[in-house]
Structures are given as C-alpha cells and as structure tokens.
Amino acid sequence: MSNHLFLTIPLIAIPILYWVYTYPKKKYKQTNLVLYVHDSLTGDDKSAMTVAGKDGPTTSIMHFGTLLAHDDPVTMGPDPGSKEVGRAQGMYINSQLDGKALYMTFSVMFTDGEYKGSTLEIQGADPFVLKEREFSVVSGTGCFRFVRGYGIMTTEFLDLQNMRAIIKLNITVRHF
Numbered sequence: 283m284s285n286h287l288f289l290t291i292p293l294i295a296i297p298i299l300y301w302v303y304t305y306p307k308k309k310y311k312q313t314n315l316v317l318y319v320h321d322s323l324t325g326d327d328k329s330a331m332t333v334a335g336k337d338g339p340t341t342s343i344m345h346f347g348t349l350l351a352h353d354d355p356v357t358m359g360p361d362p363g364s365k366e367v368g369r370a371q372g373m374y375i376n377s378q379l380d381g382k383a384l385y386m387t388f389s390v391m392f393t394d395g396e397y398k399g400s401t402l403e404i405q406g407a408d409p410f411v412l413k414e415r416e417f418s419v420v421s422g423t424g425c426f427r428f429v430r431g432y433g434i435m436t437t438e439f440l441d442l443q444n445m446r447a448i449i450k451l452n453i454t455v456r457h458f
C-alpha cells in the first residue's frame with residue numbers, strides 16, 4: 283500500500299508542475315503614441331462639419347446639442363505638412379449645457395507607418411476650455427486588439443474665427 287502511494291504522488295505532481303511552469307504567461311506591452319489631429323471646419327482642407335443642432339445643421343459646435351462629423355488627418359508631428367499616418371473619424375457632440383464641453387467618440391484609423399491597418403477607439407469628454415483633457419482608449423483592432431488605455435489631449439493651435447485646430451493626443455495603451 284505505502285509503496286503504491288510513493289509511486290502515484292510523483293506521477294500526479296510532475297505533470298502538474300510541468301503545466302504550471304510552462305503555462306504561457308500573458309504579458310502586456312505598453313505603447314506610447316503622440317499623434318496630432320488636424321480638425322478644420324473651413325478651408326480647402328475642410329475635414330469636419332456640423333450636421334445637426336438647435337438651429338439646424340449650421341449651428342455652431344460651441345452650442346449645446348450640436349453634432350459634428352469629422353474625418354481629420356492624423357500626423358506624427360504638429361506641422362500640418364508632416365506625414366499623414368491615419369484619419370480620426372467619428373463625431374463630437376456638444377454635451378454641456380453651457381457649451382463648454384464636447385463628448386467625443388471616434389476611431390483613429392492608421393493608414394501608414396508602423397500601425398498601418400490597425401485602429402484605436404477613443405471615447406470620452408473633452409472639456410476644451412481646460413489645457414489638458416484626459417480621455418479613454420476603450421478598444422482597438424489589429425496591433426491593438428484587447429487594448430486599454432488613456433490619453434492626454436491638448437490644443438496645440440486654435441484659430442477660433444475660422445474654426446481650425448490642431449489637437450495633440452498623447453496616448454498610453456496596454457495591449458498584448
């Protein structure tokens with residue numbers, strides 16, 4: 283009886299220990315990305331338009347309830363002439379009664395560079411009167427499957443009269 287026990291314990295324990303040591307450990311990668319979004323409501327390179335609001339589609343985005351659709355160029359540098367790596371496509375809606383904050387939901391669709399073909403899904407509040415606004419990165423595709431993260435948004439350039447802005451997105455994400 284005792285001889286059998288001494289034989290069966292290693293027979294069970296060894297496969298379990300082997301499985302524990304060789305089980306693949308899911309280690310995440312952390313990636314930091316600094317992107318610039320060029321959002322223009324006027325000009326030849328117009329990339330955004332208001333589509334609905336309290337006075338119809340022409341209502342200013344500065345008014346509560348205005349919805350804006352955008353397909354903005356995304357570059358790695360702040361200069362509008364720097365290499366385009368993707369597009370920021372989605373919408374903003376002015377969602378603060380006093381008009382001083384937007385709710386945004388958009389995809390960054392990478393069309394060039396290291397992340398070509400991948401996307402990041404961005405969602406959150408943009409109280410644009412603040413210098414730094416933190417937003418969330420809720421998901422992604424391609425290189426960014428299972429992504430989670432956050433970003434800091436700052437306005438690098440603003441021409442309020444012509445409604446043109448360059449927004450810096452400093453994104454930190456964890457993915458596999």
Ligand SMILES: *[C@@H]1O[C@H](CO)[C@@H](O)[C@H](O)[C@H]1NC(C)=O
Nearest residue numbers: 314316432433434452453454
């Ligand atoms: C980006 O944000 C991180 C904090 O999340 C900060 O440490 C880093 O300096 C920022 N980089 C740039 C280029 O702004």
